[in-house]
Amino acid sequence: MMRDPALDVKTTCEPFTNVLWRAIEPINDALKSHPFLVGLTTGDLERDRFAFYIVQDALYLVEFAQALSALAAFAPDPADSAMFNRHAADAIAVENALHGGLIVDLGLDSAQVKASELAPTCRAYVSHLKSTVLGRPFHEGLAAVLPCYWIYQDVGQRLAAQGSPDPLYARWIATYGGAEFEAVTRQVLDLTDRLAPTLTPDQRAAMTQQFVLSSRYEWMFWDMAFRREAWPV
Numbered sequence: 001m002m003r004d005p006a007l008d009v010k011t012t013c014e015p016f017t018n019v020l021w022r023a024i025e026p027i028n029d030a031l032k033s034h035p036f037l038v039g040l041t042t043g044d045l046e047r048d049r050f051a052f053y054i055v056q057d058a059l060y061l062v063e064f065a066q067a068l069s070a071l072a073a074f075a076p077d078p079a080d081s082a083m084f085n086r087h088a089a090d091a092i093a094v095e096n097a098l099h100g101g102l103i104v105d106l107g108l109d110s111a112q113v114k115a116s117e118l119a120p121t122c123r124a125y126v127s128h129l130k131s132t133v134l135g136r137p138f139h140e141g142l143a144a145v146l147p148c149y150w151i152y153q154d155v156g157q158r159l160a161a162q163g164s165p166d167p168l169y170a171r172w173i174a175t176y177g178g179a180e181f182e183a184v185t186r187q188v189l190d191l192t193d194r195l196a197p198t199l200t201p202d203q204r205a206a207m208t209q210q211f212v213l214s215s216r217y218e219w220m221f222w223d224m225a226f227r228r229e230a231w232p233v
Contacts, residue, residue: 016196016204017189020143021150023208024215031155031219036226040173043165050168051106053225056122058103058113060221063126065091067133067145074138080191087184098175105168120231121224125217132210139195143207146188147214152176153185 021028031037036053039045065088072084103113118126133141156176164170175181196204 015193016207017192019204020146020192020208020211023212024147027212027215027219028151028154031151031222032158034219034222034226036222037155037159040166040169041159041162041164043169045166045169047106047168049226049228051108052228053222054102054106055108055113055116056119056221056225059116059118060122060126061091061094063118064129064145064148065089067126067129067141070130070133071138071141071145074133074141076138083187083191087188090184094175098172102168102172117231119224119229121217121220121229125214125221128213128217136206136210137203139199139203140206140210142188142192142195143210144214146192146211147218149185149188151215151218153182156181 036045036049039049068084068088068091072081072088075081075084100110103110129144132144136144153176156173156178158177159173160177164173192207196207199207
């Protein structure tokens with residue numbers, strides 16, 4: 001049986017986050033050409049696709065905040081526990097500020113959002129995050145939540161360099177392409193690089209596996225929005 005190259009972890013003195021980023025090169029390449037993200041910068045993305053995304057992302061962030069709070073409880077260092085609790089609160093703040101404004105501009109209201117059902121991919125992603133954070137060791141939970149930070153920061157900065165003629169899309173891009181979100185992401189990257197040298201090769205391989213899986217879900221989330229995914233039955 002052939003081994004998935006994404007699970008190979010090199011034993012070097014380089015930062016472990018470099019190893020993780022190489023493991024998702026095919027996913028990042030796919031993100032660069034995804035029509036949802038391309039449409040944000042060209043302004044051609046249909047508003048109903050973006051509205052679907054914003055609703056699902058608002059629902060996701062509530063679940064993501066819960067996953068971060070759970071991860072905080074298992075953090076071995078009190079400072080790291082405090083960091084994830086802050087990030088959990090910040091996730092809710094983003095939902096209330098950015099998404100709240102966008103939801104109004106898209107002609108929706110908060111009651112509609114709260115009454116919405118998680119789409120299949122969204123539910124699968126948050127289930128993966130919670131089951132990993134609650135059922136696996138801390139280092140695996142850390143690797144599972146990392147793509148939501150890192151991929152969004154990378155996508156945000158790349159799209160910010162291109163800009164968007166649509167003010168709603170430009171506002172979304174500015175949130176994730178700015179220095180503030182980069183600083184938040186750097187905190188989690190630094191923790192990952194501090195923790196990795198204390199782990200065994202098998203533990204680092206498990207981190208890579210969780211990181212790749214969550215990164216796949218990140219691509220699937222935008223694809224879900226572009227397709228306006230619904231439950232088939």
